[in-house]
Each structure stands twice: as structure tokens, then as C-alpha cells.
Amino acid sequence: MFEQIVVSGLTVGAIYALIAIGFTIVFSTVRVVNFAHGEFVMAGGVLYAWLAVIHQVPVAIAIPAAVAGCVLIAWLSYELCLAGMDKDNHIAQVMITLGLGITIKGFAQVFVGKDTQFPPPFTSGAPLALGAVSISQQTLWIVGSLAVLLGLLWALLQKTRVGKGMRAVAINHYAAVLMGISPKRAAIIAFALAGLIGGAAGASLAPVASAHYDNGIFLGIKGFAAAILGGLGNPVGAVLGGVILGLTESLTAGYVSSVYKDAVSLVLLLAILLSRPQGLLGRPLPTKL
Amino acid sequence: MEKPASMTAASPTVPAVVKTGRAGIVLSSDRRLTIILMVVLPLYALIAPNSFYKSVLVSSMINSIAAVGLCLMLGFAGQISIGQAAFYGLGAYVTAYLTNHFGLEPLLAIALGSAAAMAVGWGISRPLSRLHEHYLAMATLAFGIVMYIVFANARPLTGGLDPGTSVGKFAILGFDLSSMDRYFWVVWVALGFAALIAGNVAATQVGRSLLAVKMSAPAAASVGIDVVRAKAFVFAIGAFLTGLSGGLYAYFARSFNATTFGIGYSIDLLMMVVLGSLTRVSGAIVGAFIITILPVLFEHFEDYKTLVFGITMVLIMKFMPSGLVEGVLSLGSRLLRRKDN
Numbered sequence: 001m002f003e004q005i006v007v008s009g010l011t012v013g014a015i016y017a018l019i020a021i022g023f024t025i026v027f028s029t030v031r032v033v034n035f036a037h038g039e040f041v042m043a044g045g046v047l048y049a050w051l052a053v054i055h056q057v058p059v060a061i062a063i064p065a066a067v068a069g070c071v072l073i074a075w076l077s078y079e080l081c082l083a084g085m086d087k088d089n090h091i092a093q094v095m096i097t098l099g100l101g102i103t104i105k106g107f108a109q110v111f112v113g114k115d116t117q118f119p120p121p122f123t124s125g126a127p128l129a130l131g132a133v134s135i136s137q138q139t140l141w142i143v144g145s146l147a148v149l150l151g152l153l154w155a156l157l158q159k160t161r162v163g164k165g166m167r168a169v170a171i172n173h174y175a176a177v178l179m180g181i182s183p184k185r186a187a188i189i190a191f192a193l194a195g196l197i198g199g200a201a202g203a204s205l206a207p208v209a210s211a212h213y214d215n216g217i218f219l220g221i222k223g224f225a226a227a228i229l230g231g232l233g234n235p236v237g238a239v240l241g242g243v244i245l246g247l248t249e250s251l252t253a254g255y256v257s258s259v260y261k262d263a264v265s266l267v268l269l270l271a272i273l274l275s276r277p278q279g280l281l282g283r284p285l286p287t288k289l
Numbered sequence: 290m291e292k293p294a295s296m297t298a299a300s301p302t303v304p305a306v307v308k309t310g311r312a313g314i315v316l317s318s319d320r321r322l323t324i325i326l327m328v329v330l331p332l333y334a335l336i337a338p339n340s341f342y343k344s345v346l347v348s349s350m351i352n353s354i355a356a357v358g359l360c361l362m363l364g365f366a367g368q369i370s371i372g373q374a375a376f377y378g379l380g381a382y383v384t385a386y387l388t389n390h391f392g393l394e395p396l397l398a399i400a401l402g403s404a405a406a407m408a409v410g411w412g413i414s415r416p417l418s419r420l421h422e423h424y425l426a427m428a429t430l431a432f433g434i435v436m437y438i439v440f441a442n443a444r445p446l447t448g449g450l451d452p453g454t455s456v457g458k459f460a461i462l463g464f465d466l467s468s469m470d471r472y473f474w475v476v477w478v479a480l481g482f483a484a485l486i487a488g489n490v491a492a493t494q495v496g497r498s499l500l501a502v503k504m505s506a507p508a509a510a511s512v513g514i515d516v517v518r519a520k521a522f523v524f525a526i527g528a529f530l531t532g533l534s535g536g537l538y539a540y541f542a543r544s545f546n547a548t549t550f551g552i553g554y555s556i557d558l559l560m561m562v563v564l565g566s567l568t569r570v571s572g573a574i575v576g577a578f579i580i581t582i583l584p585v586l587f588e589h590f591e592d593y594k595t596l597v598f599g600i601t602m603v604l605i606m607k608f609m610p611s612g613l614v615e616g617v618l619s620l621g622s623r624l625l626r627r628k629d630n
Contacts (some may be wrong), residue, residue, distance in 0.1 A: 033423050081603055085610065090422075091363075092610035095563045098556065099602030106596025114592075221430065221552070228427040263438040266431040273428050277419045 003133045005254040006247065011139045011208075013246025015145040018201035019223025020230065020238035021153070022194035028170035028233040029183070029190040032093045034103035038220020039108075040195050044070045044202025045211035046108050049117035050268060059120060067199040073104065074195025078188055101216060108213035121207040142204045146239070149197050153235060160187060170233070229269050231282025240280060245269070318618070322571035323484050327477070334473050343469045344541075345585055350476045351537050353577035356561040358530030360573035361487055363562055365496060366523040367503030369426045372433030376406040376528040378440050378550030381534025382447050385454045389604045395459050399536035403529050410528020414521040433555050441547040453546030456539050467540070476537055481572070483530050489591045490526065493608045499523055531558075564605060566612035575614050 016131055026034045047066035051057040057065070081096050121138040128135040157163035168176040169186040177183060202211075202219070209215075226245050231235025245265050252261040278284050330350065337343045355377055384402035388392040393401070413432060420428050440447050446608065448454040457465035466475055471504045490496045501509035502519045510516050539545065561580045566572025584603065587594045609616025 027423075034428070081607060085607070089610050091369075091563055091567065092606055095560065096603055096606040098560065099599050099606055101599070102595060103599030103603055105600045106593070110592055110596055217552070221434070225427060225431065228424060232423055259442055260438065263435045266435050270428055270431050270435075273420060273424060274416050277421070277424055279424070 001132075001254070003131070007108030007133055007135055009247035009250030010243065011142055011246070012250060014143045015201055015205050015242070015262045016222050016226040016245050017239040018146055018197055019219055020226035020242050021149075021235055022198040022201075023224055023227040024233055024235055024238045025153075025197075026194050027227070029080065029166050030078075030187045031087075031096065031173075032082065032088075032090065033222065033224070033232075034104065034191075035094060035097040035224075036104060036195065037097075037194060037198060037223065038218070039073055039101045039104035039216035040070050040198035041202040041205075041219045041223070042211075042213065042216035043073055043108060044199035045119075045215065046112050046117070046204035046213055047199075047203075048203040048206055049119040049211035050112045052119045053117050059122060062119075063077065063203055067196060070199025070202070071192050071195040074191045074198070075188060077104075078191040083184065083187070095269060096249075101220070103285050105213055105216055112213065114213060116210050116212045117206070118210050119206050121223070122204065135230045136208075138204065138207050145200050145204055149200060150235070150239065153193070153197075166190060184273035225266065225269055228279055229272060231279030234279075234281045237279060237281035314332060319569040319571050320488060322569070322614070323488070323574065326571055326574055327484070330449050330477060330480075331473075334470075340469050343473060345582060347469060347473050347476050347541060348538075349578045349581040350473075351534050351541055352558070352561065352581050353574040354476075354480055354537070355531040355534035355558055356565070356573040356577040357480075357483045357487050357570055358527040358534070359558050359562045360567065361490060361499075361530075362527035362574075363559075364567035364569075365491060365503065366499040366520065368523060368527075369422070369559075370429040370522060370524075370527065371552070371555045371559060372429035372431075372436070373428055373527070373531050374550045374552065374554040375433045375436035376410060376531035377535035377538070377554060378436060378547070379406040379409055379528075380532030381539040381545065381550070382440065382454065382535075383532075384536035384539045385456045386446065388456055389454075392561050394462070395457075395540060396461055399533065399540075401538040402539075403532035406532025406535065407525050407529035410532075411521050411525040414524030415517065418517045418520045419525075430552065430555070434554055436550050437547065440550050447547060448611055450546050450548065453544060454539075455544040458543075459540040467543075476541075479533060479537055482568050483533065484528065484574070486530070491570070497520070497521065560602065564602070564613055566614040569614055572612055572614040573629065576612070579613065 019037065022037050022040065023034065026032065026037070044066055047069045048062055051062035051065055052059055067243045077097075077100050081100050082093060085093055085096065103168075121136070123137050125137050127137065128140070148208060157167055165176070165181040166186045168179065168181050170184045173183055176186075205219075211231055222245065223242075226240050226241035228241070229244060230239070230241030248265040249261040252258075252264040256264065272280065274283075330346070331538070332342060334346060334484075337346060355373060358376075359370065359373055363372055373586070380399075380402040382402075383405040384395075384398045387398040387401055388395055408613075417425060417428055441449050443449070458465055459472060460466055466472055490499075496518050498509065498514045499522075501514055502516055506516050509519070537551075557580055561576035562573050564579055565574065565576025583598055584594065587597050590597050603612060606615075
């Protein structure tokens with residue numbers, strides 16, 4: 001029983017972590033909390049379901065197509081809405097991402113429909129049995145995508161010129177510009193990555209938790225909570241935050257009451273924030289005069 | 290009284306307003322706009338063709354009161370809150386509970402409901418005063434969601450999602466004011482009261498200390514402003530006005546359930562304040578009307594409603610990033626200047 005709850009908590013945690021990474025990448029390069037990010041995740045699930053269920057596209061094509069669709073949505077979101085806005089007007093930028101989220105949700109509602117879909121799992125097969133614990137294949141896909149995407153992200157940020165440029169923009173925008181790095185390009189890549197990782201999260205979650213145009217806000221809040229808990233801007237923190245939230249939720253649901261699982265995890269988040277205002281792994285915020 | 294007022298209400302915006310000698314004009318334009326709005330509202334209520342229009346009007350005004358509260362918190366003191374629905378709910382539920390279980394006079398119940406919201410706002414502001422920006426946004430968001438879960442599940446107190454809560458008719462000392470025509474005046478007085486409070490806060494030393502806190506908390510502390518106290522004050526006032534709006538909502542809807550007090554309402558309030566103008570009380574009122582009326586206007590688009598609403602939001606923020614009121618005013622002054630030349 002306990003092991004099974006931990007496994008499901010880790011699965012949920014992996015999803016939250018994937019979503020949180022998207023918040024974190026965009027935040028570190030563009031300095032904006034992208035409230036449309038939850039809708040990218042929703043789009044991943046809904047596009048996958050739309051292709052695989054309604055249009056009967058084979059799973060092996062539907063998944064990459066859905067993820068590519070999310071990358072496109074994320075890129076367009078930046079290009080059409082955020083690019084060219086006053087960089088220092090944070091609140092306007094946040095509000096435009098909120099409007100953008102509503103727009104994406106509206107598109108999903110109009111073009112894909114309002115029905116809840118359960119797309120097929122990536123691979124069908126018997127669940128893995130480890131002693132008393134049974135692990136579904138989709139769980140392996142979810143945790144596997146987190147591991148692979150984290151590895152790729154790490155390689156991109158540490159080993160490539162593009163990634164180093166993005167880190168430079170994150171550390172000091174103006175110094176990066178002086179070194180000939182284009183913040184706009186860094187921002188586009190950050191959004192595309194957020195779309196990619198968010199889309200993958202949404203597509204791999206959909207077979208377990210259904211795809212519906214209205215899911216985005218819930219997923220976004222969970223991801224944002226995980227990113228904040230770990231410390232905004234820190235990918236490792238995002239994973240840590242996601243796992244803590246996922247485990248808390250499934251332990252509460254298993255032993256206390258599933259009605260209060262969100263309440264318990266959010267109270268825990270509040271308690272952690274009050275003792276560490278910058279999140280678990282975040283750097284203390286410099287106060288400017 | 291008039292002169293210091295002009296300095297404060299203008300300054301939260303941006304240096305552009307403060308540095309010029311036109312600061313006085315800008316301020317009085319906020320106060321003037323508010324007064325114009327307060328005069329136009331009853332005129333519209335007189336010519337409103339049917340009770341549906343009137344109820345949209347009254348509900349916009351109720352939302353305006355909550356928006357004015359958030360405008361003080363976010364626009365003047367820089368304290369973001371995505372948990373305002375909690376105060377709105379507290380106001381509504383305490384009001385309903387007191388009238389239903391203790392038979393309190395509705396007006397008194399609303400006053401106590403707002404006071405309860407205010408107490409909670411003051412209480413949470415103390416621990417929250419350590420958090421900044423996004424962390425504060427997340428913490429207030431979490432507070433709002435937790436309160437929503439409590440509202441939805443504490444069924445003996447709130448009726449939860451089903452059957453919800455009902456209250457009787459609004460009356461003062463037995464004089465029935467529940468018809469939309471009469472209730473309009475109740476809400477109108479409350480909105481005037483809210484605007485007056487907000488205007489006075491902005492015009493006094495308290496308001497200036499809030500502005501200082503918004504610009505830089507350490508700098509404010511260095512000149513002797515008690516930052517924690519200033520934040521607690523603005524949270525309390527913001528929660529009070531939002532609670533007042535919730536209490537009025539209880540008597541407006543007469544029957545409601547917990548879904549009203551979800552995170553959606555907190556986000557709506559945020560949109561009202563930013564869309565109108567962050568730095569003007571009148572802007573919050575205009576924003577509240579837009580966010581309340583747009584979904585009603587888009588009703589006949591049916592499935593396209595969400596999409597059209599989202600695109601409208603994006604366009605407004607893209608082309609008028611400091612809000613509609615600011616945008617329209619600057620457009621107007623640009624046109625006037627062109628005429629002069």
C-alpha cells in the first residue's frame with residue numbers, strides 16, 4: 001500500500017516537475033511568469049487526443065506532432081504577444097500571458113471540442129510488477145521523459161553556445177547584449193523549450209488523467225507552485241518542488257482524505273515559503289534601493 | 290487637503306506623471322473621473338431598458354468595490370494578491386450566516402462580514418510581509434485555493450457546493466430594499482464609500498508611505514516607515530473592501546454556492562484592476578465594468594466566447610499596457626494636441 005502510494009506520488013511529482021521546468025526556463029530568460037504555460041500543457045494533451053482518438057493517427061506520429069504543435073503555439077505566443085513589450089512593465093506582461101492563456105483555451109474549445117478524451121497510452125502492455133507494487137507502462141514513460149528531457153536540458157544549457165547564451169541572458173541581460181548575445185533569440189528558444197517540455201508533459205499525462213480544454217489552469221497552478229517551492233529560476237529546484245508536492249498529495253489522498261489533498265500540499269507550500277521566502281533552492285533575493 | 294492629494298494619487302504611476310507640473314491635473318482627473326462615474330451610474334440606471342441591464346449594472350458596481358480594494362493593494366502599495374476571492378467569500382458567508390442564524394439586521398451583518406474579512410486580511414499580512422513579487426503571488430494564490438476548498442467542504446457552515454447558501458431580502462429596519470431599483474442605491478452608496486476611503490488613503494500620509502513601500506521597502510524603512518505595518522494596513526483595507534463587496538453580493542444573488550469564490554474570481558479581479566488602470570481609483574471601476582460586461586456581451590458567441598474574450602484581453606494589454614483609462618486619456622490628449630497645432 002505505502003509503496004504504491006509513493007509510486008503514484010512520484011508519477012504526479014514528475015508531471016508537476018515537467019510543468020515547473022517550463023515556468024523556470026521562461027522566467028530565467030524573459031523574467032516573466034508565463035501564466036499561459038498551463039495551457040501549453042493542456043494543448044499537448046488535447047492535441048494528442050485530437051490526433052490519436054478523433055483522427056486515428058498512429059500513436060508514434062501523434063505524440064511528436066502534438067509536441068511540435070505545442071512548440072509552435074509557444075513560439076507564436078512569444079512572437080505575437082510578448083515580443084516588443086516594455087520589459088520593465090512586469091504586470092502588463094503577466095496580464096498578457098493571462099489573456100493568452102484564455103485565448104489558447106478558447107482555440108482548444110472551438111477547434112478541438114469540449115469533450116473529455118482519454119487517448120491511448122504510449123505503449124500498451126502489462127504493468128510492471130515489483131513485489132507488491134505495480135507500475136503501469138505510462139508511468140515509466142512519464143518518469144522516463146522527465147529524465148531524458150532533464151538530461152537534454154542540462155546538456156543544452158551547459159555544453160552548447162546557445163545554452164550558454166541563454167544562461168548569460170539570465171544572469172545579466174545588458175552584459176549579455178554587450179557580448180553580442182541576442183536576448184530575443186534566447187527568449188524564443190526559452191519559449192520553444194517550454195512548449196516542448198510542457199507539450200510532452202501534457203501528452204504523457206493525458207492517457208492517465210484525460211485531456212480536456214479546461215485542464216490548463218489547474219496544471220499551471222500546480223507547476224507554478226512546484227517552481228516557486230523549489231525556487232523560481234532553478235531547474236533542479238523545480239524537480240524537487242514537483243516531487244514534494246506530488247508525494248504530499250498522494251500521501252494525503254491515501255491516508256487522510258482526497259478532498260483535502262490540494263489544501264494540505266498548498267498549506268505545506270505556504271509553511272515552507274514562510275520559513276524560506278525564496279523557495280528551497282532559490283538564491284536570496286537582492287533588495288534594491 | 291487638495292494639494293497633497295494631488296501629489297500622491299498621481300505618483301504611483303510612473304515618473305512621467307510626477308515630474309511634470311501637470312501632476313495636479315492628473316490627480317484631479319482621477320477624482321473628477323470617479324465623480325463623473327458616480328453621477329453617470331444613476332442616470333444609466335434610470336434609462337436602463339429592463340431589469341437585466343440593471344442587474345448587470347449592480348453586479349458591475351459590486352465588483353467595482355472589490356476592485357477598488359485590490360487597486361489600493363496592488364496599484365498603490367505594490368502588494369499583489371491572487372487570493373481576493375477568499376475575502377469576497379468570507380464577506381458573503383459571514384453576512385449570510387449572521388442573518389440566517391442570529392437574525393441580524395442585514396446592514397449590520399454586512400458590516401461584520403467585512404470586518405471579518407478585514408481581520409483575516411490583517412492576520413495573513415503579517416507572515417506574508419516577508420514575501421515579494423512572484424512568491425507573494427503564489428502564497429496569496431495558495432491562500433485563495435485553500436479557502437475555496439474550505440468554503441466548498443465546510444458544509445454545516447457554508448452549504449458547500451450543494452445546496453449552497455440562501456439569504457432573505459435586503460431591508461433596513463424593515464424597509465424592503467431588495468428590488469433591483471432600490472438595491473442599486475444601496476450598492477451605489479457603498480461604492481461611493483469605497484471610492485472615498487481609497488481616495489482618502491491615497492491623499493494622506495498613510496498613502497504616501499504605501500507608495501514608498503511600493504518603490505522600495507528598504508528605502509521606506511530607512512526613513513522611518515514601519516513597512517510591516519504599512520503592508521498590514523493595506524491588506525486590511527483591501528480585504529475589508531473585498532469583504533464588503535462579498536456581503537453586498539450575498540444580498541444581490543440571494544442564493545449562491547462555493548463556485549463563486551474560486552480562483553477564477555481572484556483572476557477576474559486582477560484583470561479588472563490592470564485593465565482599467567493600476568493607479569487610479571476610477572480605473573479600477575472602469576476595469577470592473579469591462580470585465581463584468583464583456584462576457585455578457587459575448588454571450589451570443591457561445592462557443593467562441595472564451596476565445597473572443599482572450600483575444601480582447603491580449604489586444605488591450607498589447608496596445609494599452611498601462612490600462613484602458615490611461616490609454617484612452619493619452620490618446621485623447623494626443624488628438625487634442627494635434628488640433629492645437
